[in-house]
Amino acid sequence: xxxxxxxxxxxxxxxxxxxxxxxxxxxxxxxxxxxxxxxxxxxxxxxxxxxxxxxxxxxxxxxxxxxxxxxxxxxxxxxxxxxxxxxxxxxxxx
Numbered sequence: 001x002x003x004x005x006x007x008x009x010x011x012x013x014x015x016x017x018x019x020x021x022x023x024x025x026x027x028x029x030x031x032x033x034x035x036x037x038x039x040x041x042x043x044x045x046x047x048x049x050x051x052x053x054x055x056x057x058x059x060x061x062x063x064x065x066x067x068x069x070x071x072x073x074x075x076x077x078x079x080x081x082x083x084x085x086x087x088x089x090x091x092x093x094x
Contacts, residue, residue: 006093007093009047010033011030011047012046012047013033013050013051014032016048016052017051033051036050036054037050042054
């Protein structure tokens, strides 16, 4: 991970996601950023780059999908079913 704190990484990643999805609730995008942070490959990238890499997978809000899910409701974040690294609660980043 770039040498920034976890809260800063989440903030910057969610800001980049918000630039793509202006109509999605920012709190939802913060949660997506937390989910992305759980992926070791994305966590090793700067937050904006991680957001772009994830977006480049073709993740789109269509067919009633929520951010971070495919049409079946399954998570699109690699390793989502694995135990995540210890992350702060989002309210701790406020």
